[in-house]
Amino acid sequence: MNRSDREDDILQLLSGRTSVGIAEIATHFSVSEATARRDVQQMAGSGLVRRVRGGATLRGISRLEPLFRDKEDRAARAKRAIAASASSLIRDGNTIYLDGGSTVLSLAPLLDTRRNLTIVTNSVMAAVKLLDTRHRLLLTGGEFRSLSRTLVGPLTEALLEQLQFDIAFMGTMGFSVERGMMTTDPNEAFTKAQAMSRAGTVALLMDSSKFNATALARTGTASDIDILITEAADDSLCQQLAEHHVLVQIATSSNKSLSH
Amino acid sequence: MNRSDREDDILQLLSGRTSVGIAEIATHFSVSEATARRDVQQMAGSGLVRRVRGGATLRGISRLEPLFRDKEDRAARAKRAIAASASSLIRDGNTIYLDGGSTVLSLAPLLDTRRNLTIVTNSVMAAVKLLDTRHRLLLTGGEFRSLSRTLVGPLTEALLEQLQFDIAFMGTMGFSVERGMMTTDPNEAFTKAQAMSRAGTVALLMDSSKFNATALARTGTASDIDILITEAADDSLCQQLAEHHVLVQIATSSNKSLSH
DNA sequence: AGCCAGATGATCACTTTTAATCACTTCTGC
DNA sequence: GCAGAAGTGATTAAAAGTGATCATCTGGCT
Structure with missing residues (x-):
């Protein structure tokens, strides 16, 4: 499992909810926390997620879409x-x-x-x-x-x-x-x-x-x-x-x- | 097996999944890793795959839509x-x-x-x-x-x-x-x-x-x-x-x- | 306010992958 | 057949990824 694969999978991991922890990413992909942190950092850099203490949260459309729809209803x-x-x-x-x-x-x-x-x-x-x-x-x-x-x-x-x-x-x-x-x-x-x-x-x-x-x-x-x-x-x-x-x-x- | 043939077959190789490694391409086609790398590089250049460290992946639309299956005019x-x-x-x-x-x-x-x-x-x-x-x-x-x-x-x-x-x-x-x-x-x-x-x-x-x-x-x-x-x-x-x-x-x- | 556990970023050593280069082979048009 | 172009494999230095360590920072708690 290389870096880019993880990038996609972290988004996958986030798809059901709004946030994911560093430790969780580390164990899920069997990498060190340092690596998980670097992944998240880079993803935040390209705007895919928002970096929060302890992990990452969704940002942009992906989170807003259900919220938008829910509100609509x-x-x-x-x-x-x-x-x-x-x-x-x-x-x-x-x-x-x-x-x-x-x-x-x-x-x-x-x-x-x-x-x-x-x-x-x-x-x-x-x-x-x-x-x-x-x-x-x-x-x-x-x-x-x-x-x-x-x-x-x-x-x-x-x-x-x-x-x-x-x-x-x-x-x-x-x-x-x-x-x-x-x-x-x-x-x-x-x-x-x-x-x-x-x-x-x-x-x-x-x-x-x-x-x-x-x-x-x-x-x-x-x-x-x-x-x-x-x-x-x-x-x-x-x-x-x-x-x-x-x-x-x-x-x-x-x-x-x-x-x- | 020449270059263009491999190009198609690499896409074939990718059709079932999201990524393929350089080493895998090399062994699959019995070529050196250098050649596999060059193939992938060229394919990335024409936008067919996305180059990632260690290999290549399909991304975005191309992964979601079976791009090479549907019949079109x-x-x-x-x-x-x-x-x-x-x-x-x-x-x-x-x-x-x-x-x-x-x-x-x-x-x-x-x-x-x-x-x-x-x-x-x-x-x-x-x-x-x-x-x-x-x-x-x-x-x-x-x-x-x-x-x-x-x-x-x-x-x-x-x-x-x-x-x-x-x-x-x-x-x-x-x-x-x-x-x-x-x-x-x-x-x-x-x-x-x-x-x-x-x-x-x-x-x-x-x-x-x-x-x-x-x-x-x-x-x-x-x-x-x-x-x-x-x-x-x-x-x-x-x-x-x-x-x-x-x-x-x-x-x-x-x-x-x-x-x- | 001060304390503390956990999180963070920086750094180092190590490994893997890559890009660049060279020599060699195969293909192609003349 | 010859010359040039393109493809291939090997080599090597550079780049990128990883894990560990440690000083620092943050947010919660008393």
Whole structure:
């Protein structure tokens, strides 16, 4: 068993779960821990796994895929309701921006009911869903980030600078009134901020599980949001948001209500 | 047993599993290890296997799909041979550009045999195929053209201007020595021209059906091409191309030859 | 805060594999 | 048959992989 074979097999070993220990690798392949450590180190260097103390964890798509799907199942109804509610903001002929994230993604199929839209997105998944759309479709370009399947970075931002949207539909990893919107990757945060700055109206699509969730990088403050669309919100939250001039739109599976 | 025969048989040897050792090849064919090593090296050069310490492995797509079993039409086989031949131009660490078109697209699965590439593309199909690659992936952005499923237009060109490639792998709708490369859409032609201008080496991947086919918009002249990779070419064509300093690389299913 | 077991990275010695080179043989076109 | 090209095997220095050792670092615990 040589080095490259082990590399594949370590991934195999990881396929069922999220992490694997150095000692486990060593015994599994009958090599010293030093070697196991070197393997993991090199794999981390080429981005295959993430190095953690005591072993390695999956990173990128391979881990996110089941997670993504799981999330899709659990909160699918909420997302659909949110997307349906969001689509009511769109008028024929609008230019809209679609951010990454599964909530915004579920907006894509609903766009067929509108005419002559110009759809700009940095989400490769959204682009794929819209491949056969009759609307005008633009991708932002830039560096592909596999975790979120979006395009981010300076190239993306340079291109966004040339554009202007009627509405930007944004997703987020976490949100609170005090801390604003947050996401895991600073590059992505920057790109999100840039996209929002180019929009006449910023609509944040967020299921209630994101409330008070925190993440590394701030993408914007509560005041940057024009309208927040979610499926459950209490009065005090609406109150707080109203102070930041944020409109709150509550989506339900059957109908929707509006609160100021 | 000569060299090319061994080449096929090594693939046969690999068909049931993921890796084969140098020593094993040497004993199996009764040749020295030096020869086995040279065989494997050459096969790795044309992208058929991935060279690892101690032997060779199949990787990625080639391992998942029984590449040599399925029956296909001749065009598909030609495209793959062209792609395999093209992949030998790529070195670890290169920055490459992938144009649209099915011929270039079949290059995508072969990239797994290289390491640390930066892949830039305006082809959404190529991007989708490379979603889970461990290479760095950049999309050009711009307006989505549904016919070719590529991104084109001024935004694309503005972004391309910021980049520089080692090799650009281009496709084309038609080509002749006198008229150069042609495609149907003028916007696309412009984007192609821009991409080529950013590349150190321009490689045109084209099956022979494109010879002397014509289309509306010229994307470039014969002199813009550094190397033409195709599956069939006659001497007079090679002669003509040589006058334009175009290297011609003929791809066959087993090996390849080079003509100046 | 201080302690401690386990994890880590650096280094060394040793083994295996590789790339480069040389000499020799086989093949090919003239 | 001859000359050049390509293939092959052997040799050897360089490179890469491995295991062991040890000083250092980390994170958890009292």
